[in-house]
Amino acid sequence: MLPHVTFNDVGHTYKAKTGQNVCALENINFSITQGEFVAVLGPSGCGKSTLLRLLAGLFTATEGQVSIFDFPVVGPQSNTGIVFQKPTLLPWKNVIQNVLFPIQHKEGRISSKAKEAALAMLDMVGLKDFAKHMPEQLSGGMQQRVGIARALLMDPEILIMDEPFSALDALTREQMGFELLDIWRQKPKTVLFITHSISEAVLLADKVLVLSPRPAKILAEIKIDLPRPRSLMTMDTPEFSAYTHSIRKLIYAPTKSNDITGLGAANG
Ligand code: ADP
Ligand code: MG
16 A cells, blocks of 8 residues: 655755754655554654654755655645644634634635534534633643644644644643544544654554654654553553653663663663
């Protein structure tokens, strides 16, 4: 089966008008099958958002090729939804107006069918009773849910999420992860989910790509063979710990002199 998304020898260097060029990605090769949930894990500043922007078509890679079903990505895609770290809601529009904004922008009007779909989407993300609230009246987690509803309303085939829960407290973050899995089960999509949380990546994904510090290279591609649906209980299993343990080991790659993990360089 043809992969849904392919990164083929992709590299990206930001060309600076003055000063130094910044190489953010190097030799990135991976593919995502349709309906697969892939998490990209890497340290801050390594090039994760760059990878996301290339798939979103916000700019073109300086090397290699990003493709969707064999078609090169050359600009923003209508079949791709993006959720950013901050929900970026329009403060002067209420919740449902925010969710409907991309449709209004694209089609110039809002049909009653679109309005119905937006209400159903708000119901799905647990905000049915907040359609008329203003963004400032919502908590951070609720605002992020509005951002997710907005991205899902266009029914994109590909959903890309850039550290969508990293501004949230730990409890809300975990809960949002489970809600996302629920939504993904109801409306299957190909997902590229960027995070710097090891446990979040293992909990959510079918496959985790572990990136090196900048310029990001793929250190490992790890298939997560945990049964679904996943729950809090998943996190208590030895299999879950084994995955997080091996990824942590890979990221820290301890040597004898800097071994802060207690895993020991000799083991790894
Ligand atoms: P991450 O999302 O992993 O934190 P980014 O992809 O945002 O990392 O950035 C990777 C590197 O590229 C960083 O060193 C960053 O400073 C640099 N970078 C990001 N965007 C630009 C840009 N528009 N122009 C120049 N350098 C950039
Ligand atoms: Mg980023």
